[in-house]
Amino acid sequence: MQILKEHAKPYIRDIMFSIIAVIIMAVASLWQPRLLQQVMKAIIADNQNKVVSYGIQLLLLAMIGLIAGVINTIFAAKVSQAIAADIRTNEYEKIQSFSFGNIEQFSAGNLVVRMTNDVNQVQQLVMMILQSLTRIPILFIGAFILALVTLPRLWWIVILMVVLIFLASQVVFKQMGKFFFKIQQLIDKTNTLAKENLQGVRVVKSFNQEKNETNHFTDNSNELTHVNTTVGYLFSTMMPMFMLISYTAIGAAILFVGRDVVKHPNDLVAITSFTSYLMQIFFAIMIGGMMATFASRGFVSLNRIKEILDTVPNLTYNKTAPEVDLSGDVSFRNVSFHYPEDNKTALQNVSFDIKAGEMIGIVGATGSGKTTLAQLIPRLYDPTEGEVVVGGVNLKDVNEKSLRSAVSFVLQKAILFSGTIAANLRQGKKDADDKDFQKAAEIAQAAEFVNQYDDNFNHIVEERSSNFSGGQKQRLSIARGVVGSPKILILDDSTSALDARSEKLVQEALNKELKGTTTIVIAEKISSVIHANRILVMDEGKLVGIGTHDDLLDSSPVYAEIYQTQKAKGAK
Numbered sequence: 001m002q003i004l005k006e007h008a009k010p011y012i013r014d015i016m017f018s019i020i021a022v023i024i025m026a027v028a029s030l031w032q033p034r035l036l037q038q039v040m041k042a043i044i045a046d047n048q049n050k051v052v053s054y055g056i057q058l059l060l061l062a063m064i065g066l067i068a069g070v071i072n073t074i075f076a077a078k079v080s081q082a083i084a085a086d087i088r089t090n091e092y093e094k095i096q097s098f099s100f101g102n103i104e105q106f107s108a109g110n111l112v113v114r115m116t117n118d119v120n121q122v123q124q125l126v127m128m129i130l131q132s133l134t135r136i137p138i139l140f141i142g143a144f145i146l147a148l149v150t151l152p153r154l155w156w157i158v159i160l161m162v163v164l165i166f167l168a169s170q171v172v173f174k175q176m177g178k179f180f181f182k183i184q185q186l187i188d189k190t191n192t193l194a195k196e197n198l199q200g201v202r203v204v205k206s207f208n209q210e211k212n213e214t215n216h217f218t219d220n221s222n223e224l225t226h227v228n229t230t231v232g233y234l235f236s237t238m239m240p241m242f243m244l245i246s247y248t249a250i251g252a253a254i255l256f257v258g259r260d261v262v263k264h265p266n267d268l269v270a271i272t273s274f275t276s277y278l279m280q281i282f283f284a285i286m287i288g289g290m291m292a293t294f295a296s297r298g299f300v301s302l303n304r305i306k307e308i309l310d311t312v313p314n315l316t317y318n319k320t321a322p323e324v325d326l327s328g329d330v331s332f333r334n335v336s337f338h339y340p341e342d343n344k345t346a347l348q349n350v351s352f353d354i355k356a357g358e359m360i361g362i363v364g365a366t367g368s369g370k371t372t373l374a375q376l377i378p379r380l381y382d383p384t385e386g387e388v389v390v391g392g393v394n395l396k397d398v399n400e401k402s403l404r405s406a407v408s409f410v411l412q413k414a415i416l417f418s419g420t421i422a423a424n425l426r427q428g429k430k431d432a433d434d435k436d437f438q439k440a441a442e443i444a445q446a447a448e449f450v451n452q453y454d455d456n457f458n459h460i461v462e463e464r465s466s467n468f469s470g471g472q473k474q475r476l477s478i479a480r481g482v483v484g485s486p487k488i489l490i491l492d493d494s495t496s497a498l499d500a501r502s503e504k505l506v507q508e509a510l511n512k513e514l515k516g517t518t519t520i521v522i523a524e525k526i527s528s529v530i531h532a533n534r535i536l537v538m539d540e541g542k543l544v545g546i547g548t549h550d551d552l553l554d555s556s557p558v559y560a561e562i563y564q565t566q567k568a569k570g571a572k
Contacts, residue, residue: 361529
């Protein structure tokens with residue numbers, strides 16, 4: 001509830017209007033049976049003036065209740081939408097501050113559900129609180145008191161009905177509550193399955209796995225359907241049970257009034273109002289129980305959102321650190337690292353120094369720690385032990401903006417966002433103009449296809465960049481990395497989708513246009529780094545060699561083996 005309290009503060013005035021309106025609406029509902037009782041008395045007394053007077057009061061009361069209900073709905077909707085939007089924004093901002101480790105902890109699909117479905121549940125919860133959960137206590141207490149006042153001698157029927165409905169509701173709602181947490185988990189799983197399947201649709205179709213994937217999704221969907229159906233069954237048993245109890249109470253009241261009508265003739269006038277109050281009590285308990293059950297689902301969602309908002313990012317920046325212009329020097333000092341939730345060491349006691357402007361290659365077998373090492377330089381992760389130093393400053397003491405402007409990381413998997421080419425390139429430099437775009441595109445060898453578009457850099461990038469080939473996406477990704485002229489450029493096997501000619505042209509352009517930039521190239525192919533100033537050789541998380549290509553052929557068995565293997569494949 002703390003989350004709701006914090007986000008409700010800006011909307012206190014609207015909340016108060018909503019509550020006042022719902023109180024007026026509840027009072028109008030409670031007073032209608034009382035007026036109806038007076039109408040019955042006037043009819044029996046054949047007093048037409050009073051019948052007309054009370055009739056007009058009933059109409060006015062109904063009108064007041066209707067207007068109050070409309071006002072309540074307007075303000076409740078306004079507040080619930082606003083609070084949901086604020087929570088969604090805060091949740092998204094929080095996720096943006098997460099490190100890679102935090103994202104992996106929750107998973108992307110899970111986070112999407114928490115920002116969409118869970119926020120929608122909270123929105124419905126706020127709506128219910130301002131409409132039903134505020135109104136129900138007033139209706140219940142008011143109807144209970146007025147029922148006792150209307151026919152005091154039948155007090156025991158009121159209390160017995162309330163006790164029986166409460167006991168029945170406890171049985172049903174207790175069973176129902178445990179299913180809502182499971183529903184949210186199954187929605188998470190369904191979302192993840194659908195997301196993975198759609199993203200990997202080429203793999204699914206290539207291996208003819210449509211049927212298996214459909215069966216997998218259907219199994220999960222059927223389980224979700226089963227849980228939802230079970231909740232529906234519980235609701236279906238609840239209504240007849242409550243109706244039986246309430247109508248039995250009304251029947252008993254009519255029976256006792258009819259039996260003693262001679263002794264208590266005034267009860268005949270009061271019975272209509274009494275049964276109306278009994279029905280109001282019944283509906284108050286029933287609707288209140290239903291709303292409380294649905295509210296429990298909202299509270300489950302609130303707790304899931306709270307987990308996001310309360311999560312402390314694994315990686316934080318020193319906010320007091322001044323902005324500095326970092327140089328391209330990089331040093332690793334006895335760095336070891338293992339991923340969260342994984343005790344296996346990914347890097348072990350790695351130390352080296354890179355001078356500004358050098359081109360450094362990193363090679364090694366799959367899983368040797370190449371990408372892990374590179375990810376520590378832009379501080380996507382912090383080392384478990386040791387220090388990573390950029391520009392002579394420990395990364396833990398560097399201002400985030402300073403680091404981001406100094407280091408650019410081009411991933412192996414080229415990811416472009418829907419929008420335009422220009423919008424994607426501006427992620428590398430916020431104030432980049434067409435001149436910057438053209439230069440970056442020429443370096444990345446992307447100009448040859450971008451300049452063919454009539455709208456050039458304003459060309460649309462469709463969802464998941466499906467209107468570009470793999471090589472085009474990689475070249476645009478490289479262009480985004482170089483557009484800001486970073487001091488350190490990391491290429492994580494970023495030319496793997498390029499043909500040999502394009503790869504060579506990119507390397508030549510980088511050497512020519514970014515002479516002062518420290519370039520770190522992670523490569524599977526030694527030919528991609530053979531002309532580097534130095535090459536780092538990784539093996540099982542350890543730095544087992546460092547030097548030029550010729551030096552390593554003589555001094556590093558691991559490097560020599562990789563080279564000979566690739567040379568042999570090339571000969572074939």
